[in-house]
Amino acid sequence: MARRALITGVTGQDGAYLSRLLLEKGYDVVGGSRASPARDLWRLKALGIDRDVRIVDLELLDSRSIVSVIERERPDEIYNLAAQSVVSSSFHLPVLTGDADALGVARILEAITGIDPSIRFYQASSSEMFGDAPAAPQSEGTPFRPRSPYGAAKLYAHWMTVNARNAGGLFACSGIVFNHESPLRGLEFVTRKITHGFARIAVGRGDGIELGNLDATRDWGSAPDYVEAMWRMLHAKRPDDYVLATGQSHSVRSFCKAAAQAAGFDLTWHGSGTDEVAVDAKTGRVVVRVNEKFYRPNEPIPLVGDPTKARRELGWQPRMSFEDLVRTMVEEDLRRLRR
Numbered sequence: 001m002a003r004r005a006l007i008t009g010v011t012g013q014d015g016a017y018l019s020r021l022l023l024e025k026g027y028d029v030v031g032g033s034r035a036s037p038a039r040d041l042w043r044l045k046a047l048g049i050d051r052d053v054r055i056v057d058l059e060l061l062d063s064r065s066i067v068s069v070i071e072r073e074r075p076d077e078i079y080n081l082a083a084q085s086v087v088s089s090s091f092h093l094p095v096l097t098g099d100a101d102a103l104g105v106a107r108i109l110e111a112i113t114g115i116d117p118s119i120r121f122y123q124a125s126s127s128e129m130f131g132d133a134p135a136a137p138q139s140e141g142t143p144f145r146p147r148s149p150y151g152a153a154k155l156y157a158h159w160m161t162v163n164a165r166n167a168g169g170l171f172a173c174s175g176i177v178f179n180h181e182s183p184l185r186g187l188e189f190v191t192r193k194i195t196h197g198f199a200r201i202a203v204g205r206g207d208g209i210e211l212g213n214l215d216a217t218r219d220w221g222s223a224p225d226y227v228e229a230m231w232r233m234l235h236a237k238r239p240d241d242y243v244l245a246t247g248q249s250h251s252v253r254s255f256c257k258a259a260a261q262a263a264g265f266d267l268t269w270h271g272s273g274t275d276e277v278a279v280d281a282k283t284g285r286v287v288v289r290v291n292e293k294f295y296r297p298n299e300p301i302p303l304v305g306d307p308t309k310a311r312r313e314l315g316w317q318p319r320m321s322f323e324d325l326v327r328t329m330v331e332e333d334l335r336r337l338r339r
């Protein structure tokens with residue numbers, strides 16, 4: 001019989017790519033999503049798999065909802081990708097973020113333990129748990145010092161997962177995942193905001209992009225590569241925690257440069273601080289402005305991951321380069337806007 005996977009947060013970026021991967025592997029994929037009359041399946045549709053994933057109502061704020069889905073579906077594997085995943089929103093919604101991202105995981109682990117402890121569990125942990133990291137790059141041994149309510153909530157969930165494995169004997173794994181992007185990324189994230197913004201200008205539908213800190217850096221990988229590692233974790237000899245990252249960091253400014261180039265612009269930067277702008281050399285138009293509104297409180301020191309352990313033990317490494325990632329995102333945005 002086909003293995004069955006329950007993916008929480010199936011309507012998100014990673015939910016879509018992981019669904020596609022597991023379907024290709026012959027899984028029966030059950031997708032958990034909050035009950036909503038306006039459920040948006042655009043990502044599953046974009047991958048052509050919206051009819052292949054069985055969507056079920058699942059509410060991480062409610063233990064009974066979690067228990068009833070697991071009892072009814074009896075998955076072999078659960079991938080917890082559901083979360084309030086926008087770091088900046090977590091500053092305004094710390095309690096909701098903690099309820100879903102931290103306690104939600106305690107609820108799932110309690111349900112697995114009570115119903116069937118042989119269910120394998122993947123927790124989507126985050127590089128945001130490192131926060132104000134004492135050193136770079138960050139690996140599995142780097143101390144965590146989260147600096148956002150999101151990072152703090154994810155850290156609670158991470159330790160609950162580790163404890164469920166060490167004390168509870170569950171096959172529970174935590175992927176400490178650095179930023180991973182794709183054409184299915186939401187527009188609230190800076191990468192997609194930039195690629196979509198340049199694509200709009202290129203097709204004559206946008207006036208320019210407003211950004212926050214241009215010198216913030218991230219370790220940006222490609223989401224389809226990362227979901228492969230999630231599956232590998234649940235099929236390793238033993239459960240463990242792994243950093244998933246490229247090992248290379250880039251600034252928001254260099255992401256802009258690469259995206260602009262892919263969209264046919266040639267940027268030059270002028271001014272400094274909140275007065276800095278990027279001008280397209282060909283047309284003389286201002287295409288990027290800085291707006292303080294998008295500055296983030298407590299911006300930590302550079303986050304860049306060390307994926308050595310995942311390479312050594314899972315045989316995993318990211319395949320897509322930074323340049324290809326940016327170009328793919330711009331091209332897909334251009335294609336959608338021209339359609």
Ligand code: GDP
Binds near residue numbers: 188191193295
């Ligand atoms: P995050 O790492 O999950 O918070 O992913 P984001 O894509 O939201 O942010 C990545 C980095 O881009 C952070 O360091 C932000 O401060 C920086 N950034 C600069 N300008 C913007 C912007 O306009 N929007 C967002 N979301 N981030 C921005």
